[in-house]
Amino acid sequence: xxxxxxxxxxxxxxxxxxxxxxxxxxxxxxxxxxxxxxxxxxxxxxxxxxxxxxxxxxxxxxxxxxxxxxxxxxxxxxxxxxxxxxxxxxxxxxxxxxxxxxxxxxxxxxxxxxxxxxxxxxxxxxxxxxxxxxxxxxxxxxxxxxxxxxxxxxxxxxxxxxxxxxxxxxxxxxxxxxxxxxxxxxxxxx
Numbered sequence: 001x002x003x004x005x006x007x008x009x010x011x012x013x014x015x016x017x018x019x020x021x022x023x024x025x026x027x028x029x030x031x032x033x034x035x036x037x038x039x040x041x042x043x044x045x046x047x048x049x050x051x052x053x054x055x056x057x058x059x060x061x062x063x064x065x066x067x068x069x070x071x072x073x074x075x076x077x078x079x080x081x082x083x084x085x086x087x088x089x090x091x092x093x094x095x096x097x098x099x100x101x102x103x104x105x106x107x108x109x110x111x112x113x114x115x116x117x118x119x120x121x122x123x124x125x126x127x128x129x130x131x132x133x134x135x136x137x138x139x140x141x142x143x144x145x146x147x148x149x150x151x152x153x154x155x156x157x158x159x160x161x162x163x164x165x166x167x168x169x170x171x172x173x174x175x176x177x178x179x180x181x182x183x184x185x186x187x188x189x190x
Contacts, residue, residue: 004108004119018050018125050125057128062181064137064172070149073135073170074163080131081166085158092156101127139172140182146170 005013012019024044031037061069078094085092096102105118122129141148146168150160 014052016052018052020048022046022048052126054126054128054132056134057132058134058136061135061137062175063139064135065139065141065143065145065148067148067152067154069135069137069139069172070145070152070167071154073145074149074155074159074167076130076133076135077163077166078159081162083159083162085156085162087156092159096130099130102130135170137172138175140175140177141172142174144168144171148172 006020008020010021022045024046026042026044028040028042029037030040061072063069064073075094079096081094083094101122102120104121106121106124108117108119111117139148143151144167146164146166149155149163149167155163
């Protein structure tokens, strides 16, 4: 987490929690029968409380052995293992580009030099690092997640080869078969 401290009567730090209060100010606008606008200031007070210790998080996926389940699990694992692989455009390194929490920044305010000070959004508050998420889930297919990943053909072959030994150890929990909840893949589309 970024090293900063908010000095405000609305923020209280303890060894376990960060508590803050915030008042949202807005206006309610109505129009009377003569067409005149009436503007009434409104405010809503919010209380936030965040645990400073980040908990462990598990993600149970329905369809764990499908394209989405094997892809999200493989993507997080590739980042965790800091994998690189060859593509047609050169070497690709695993990253969280496009992830709101991992790749974005937020403004803390204006520094003494008059310029905005930015920090990574992931460092603004204690939050789970995606590399620490534990994945599990159910699927009607009994394929291990490594074989499901190969079947999905989402990743480059070289990345699949690096991920396979790790993903092959994961197996979905048995699931019931209910065709109403299974995506229909287009047949003969094109």
